[in-house]
Amino acid sequence: MPILTEGVRHLPGLLDRAAQEALAEDIRAVVRDAPLFVPAMPRTGKEMSVRMTNCGPLGWVTDKERGYRYQDTHPVTGKPWPPIPARLMSLWDDVADYAAPPEACLVNFYAETARMGLHQDRDEEEFSAPVVSVSLGDACLFRVGGPKRGDRTVSVKLQSGDVVVLGGAGRLAFHGVDRIYPGTSTLFNSSGLNAPGRINLTLRRVTMPV
Numbered sequence: 212m213p214i215l216t217e218g219v220r221h222l223p224g225l226l227d228r229a230a231q232e233a234l235a236e237d238i239r240a241v242v243r244d245a246p247l248f249v250p251a252m253p254r255t256g257k258e259m260s261v262r263m264t265n266c267g268p269l270g271w272v273t274d275k276e277r278g279y280r281y282q283d284t285h286p287v288t289g290k291p292w293p294p295i296p297a298r299l300m301s302l303w304d305d306v307a308d309y310a311a312p313p314e315a316c317l318v319n320f321y322a323e324t325a326r327m328g329l330h331q332d333r334d335e336e337e338f339s340a341p342v343v344s345v346s347l348g349d350a351c352l353f354r355v356g357g358p359k360r361g362d363r364t365v366s367v368k369l370q371s372g373d374v375v376v377l378g379g380a381g382r383l384a385f386h387g388v389d390r391i392y393p394g395t396s397t398l399f400n401s402s403g404l405n406a407p408g409r410i411n412l413t414l415r416r417v418t419m420p421v
């Protein structure tokens with residue numbers, strides 16, 4: 212199990228093609244219920260290049276006025292988020308090594324030119340739970356460093372079906388997506404989702420279990 216930087220595990224090909232197709236179908240249903248929205252940076256209101264939605268009791272959202280946060284409803288429809296699909300709950304059980312379930316699954320959709328700058332996931336109360344991240348569709352160039360912004364980074368290509376776990380000393384590692392490689396996957400070709408593109412699913416525990 213390759214370690215990218217301390218506490219950051221890369222599990223290449225953890226999901227086979229059939230599991231990826233089933234998961235893509237689950238996410239299609241999530242997006243029908245909770246449409247992709249356009250996230251905007253705090254204060255500046257600059258739009259991010261990814262499109263997002265969530266499933267689970269809590270969802271991560273961001274906008275100009277109120278910034279990064281978790282909330283229990285979709286910012287556009289006002290409806291509760293749909294539940295996290297069962298196959299993602301069991302993936303968490305398999306890889307998280309954490310007793311309580313995840314509360315949020317952020318769905319990031321990357322069109323061909325979308326990217327995500329280097330950042331930490333730190334809007335949660337609970338940092339003893341790992342962040343579990345799944346890649347579907349086109350490959351991307353993922354970059355990960357240490358807990359300080361200036362730390363040395365390593366880059367790795369993530370393919371459809373790969374899982375990355377940021378846990379322990381890697382929980383607050385800086386990470387980002389430098390680019391997508393359009394047309395490198397056929398997963399979404401027969402789908403209602405825009406192909407090419409990449410979907411990332413990020414499972415997180417937000418609150419401390421009681």
Ligand SMILES: O=C(O)CCC(=O)C(=O)O
Nearest residue numbers: 317319332344388411413
């Ligand atoms: O797309 C990815 O692989 C990473 C996404 C991410 O870091 C995030 O949503 O916080």
Ligand SMILES: [Mn+2]
Nearest residue numbers: 330331332386
């Ligand atoms: Mn992140």
